[in-house]
Amino acid sequence: MQYWLFKSETSTWSWDQQVAKGDAGEEWDGVRNYQARNFMRQMKVGDQGFFYHSQKERAIVGIVEVIAESHPDSTTDDARWDCVDIKAIKPVKTPVTLDEIKADPRLSEMVLVRNSRLSVQPVTADEWRIICEMAGVSV
DNA sequence: GCCAACGTTGGC
DNA sequence: GCCAACGTTGGC
Numbered sequence: 650m651q652y653w654l655f656k657s658e659t660s661t662w663s664w665d666q667q668v669a670k671g672d673a674g675e676e677w678d679g680v681r682n683y684q685a686r687n688f689m690r691q692m693k694v695g696d697q698g699f700f701y702h703s704q705k706e707r708a709i710v711g712i713v714e715v716i717a718e719s720h721p722d723s724t725t726d727d728a729r730w731d732c733v734d735i736k737a738i739k740p741v742k743t744p745v746t747l748d749e750i751k752a753d754p755r756l757s758e759m760v761l762v763r764n765s766r767l768s769v770q771p772v773t774a775d776e777w778r779i780i781c782e783m784a785g786v787s788v
Numbered sequence: 789g790c791c792a793a794c795g796t797t798g799g800c
Numbered sequence: 801g802c803c804a805a806c807g808t809t810g811g812c
Contacts (some may be wrong), residue, residue, distance in 0.1 A: 658810085681808095682795075703810060747811080766794060766809050 652772040653688065653698035654761060655713060655735065664700050664710045667737045674716045674736030677769070678724045685769035689733045690719045698735065699772065699780065701761070708744040709780060713737055742785030755779055 655677060657663070667675060680686055692715045700711040717734035750756045756779060760770040772780075781788045 656810090684795095707811075764794085765811065768809085 651691070651693065651696045652774065652777040653692065653696060653715075654701055654709075654770045654772050655698050656701045656703050656761075656768045656770075658704045659702050659706060660704075664702065664737070664740070667700060667711070667713065667735070668740070670736065672736055674734045676723060676732050676734050678722045678732045680722070680732060680768060681730060682768065684767055686719075686729075686731055688769045688771060690731060692718060692733050694718060697738070697777075700737070706744075707747040709741060709750075709784060710744050711737055711740045712786060739786070743783070745780050745783045749783060750780070753779070753783075 661679075677689065680689065694715055694717065696715040698713050698715070699709045700713050701707075701709050713735040715733050716736050719731040719733050721728065722730040722732045747761070750759060751762055756762065756776060759772070759776055760767055764770070778788055
């Protein structure tokens with residue numbers, strides 16, 4: 650069981666849109682970055698992830714689960730790009746902002762802090778637990 | 789809206 | 801295979 654973080658601009662794909670898809674979920678498509686793609690290729694059904702809104706909001710707003718392992722991205726014919734499908738599990742009680750994450754020394758090694766441009770990234774079990782606590786979500 | 793950081797592309 | 805030029809992302 651691995652943990653991940655999915656980043657999206659609200660104007661491109663928001664948490665509300667993800668929730669609206671329900672249990673059917675949706676492709677996490679449009680990723681055109683090798684590192685991000687490689688992480689998606691490692692994902693297994695049942696892995697969980699944070700849903701993070703970048704740009705204006707800059708906060709973790711929900712929990713998602715991987716429901717289909719990597720397959721070709723339907724938004725391109727380019728065989729290089731794969732993606733997974735995810736569904737919304739539940740919103741967080743309290744959004745955890747980037748400022749709060751940066752302020753916590755235990756989270757200083759997070760990819761979100763160290764490489765802010767990577768849109769799909771791994772989260773360690775410790776980081777997962779700490780952020781769930783901050784978010785008021787039971788693990 | 790700006791710009792730093794980073795990734796990708798393509799000429800050589 | 802190097803690296804300059806360019807494009808994109810995302811925090812500020």
